[in-house]
Amino acid sequence: MATTGETALERPSWAMSTAELDIAIDLLGVVDSAKRDAVRAAVTVEADRYLRWTKQEGATPPLSCQKAQLAKVKNTARRLVAEVEKLAHHSDAEFAFLYQLERLRLDTEILNDAGLATSMNIDVVTDLVAWLRNGATSASSLLDDRSGPKSRPSLNLFVRGLCQLYEEITGERATHNPYLKTEYKGVPHSAAGRFVELIVRLVDPKVIPTNISTAMGYAVTEPQRSPTTT
Numbered sequence: 001m002a003t004t005g006e007t008a009l010e011r012p013s014w015a016m017s018t019a020e021l022d023i024a025i026d027l028l029g030v031v032d033s034a035k036r037d038a039v040r041a042a043v044t045v046e047a048d049r050y051l052r053w054t055k056q057e058g059a060t061p062p063l064s065c066q067k068a069q070l071a072k073v074k075n076t077a078r079r080l081v082a083e084v085e086k087l088a089h090h091s092d093a094e095f096a097f098l099y100q101l102e103r104l105r106l107d108t109e110i111l112n113d114a115g116l117a118t119s120m121n122i123d124v125v126t127d128l129v130a131w132l133r134n135g136a137t138s139a140s141s142l143l144d145d146r147s148g149p150k151s152r153p154s155l156n157l158f159v160r161g162l163c164q165l166y167e168e169i170t171g172e173r174a175t176h177n178p179y180l181k182t183e184y185k186g187v188p189h190s191a192a193g194r195f196v197e198l199i200v201r202l203v204d205p206k207v208i209p210t211n212i213s214t215a216m217g218y219a220v221t222e223p224q225r226s227p228t229t230t
Contacts, residue, residue: 020202027195028169039169046161047203053154054204070136077133081126088122101125155207159215162196176216186210
């Protein structure tokens, strides 16, 4: 059972009035009552995730410690890739290893979300460990230790999730336009941008429009956006 502190971290309290949320839903052109309820539920999920992420960001150790830990994960995964590849030269060990992984997969009902094939082989396992290694390598770039405004992955993920929701509801690609006619304003002016800005500002009034505009820029330029994780 979670302690009081854990509950506060994992289950942030957040509530948006129906009137406020209706304004955002109106921007999407949603009329059907059942669909409006679905949008409310989806926005609530995204907002709860964002608030949980911001709490986690606030509880994280210094950047130097975070980068050191990521380096450990990367180096450990790199060594593990090499060891897994060696199993291909020892058929008995390879069979025992893959057989046990298959049993664990079935027992824990691990799905293919992580790229696991129905029938495991050494290449699949190697690719999965390499995926972890590459994730740790790339994650270091998200930890911005430069002077000036800091990057906020939580905001970027929140905006990305809202852009995905916009696309699902409207059937249109989310776009970003920081211009008002020909004048650069640095704030969202596209239809998706106005929807995202309204939701973000209601959930977290401390976020300024220029931060949302920057996050929109990241969200709409990603070549392939994957579903947001919890």
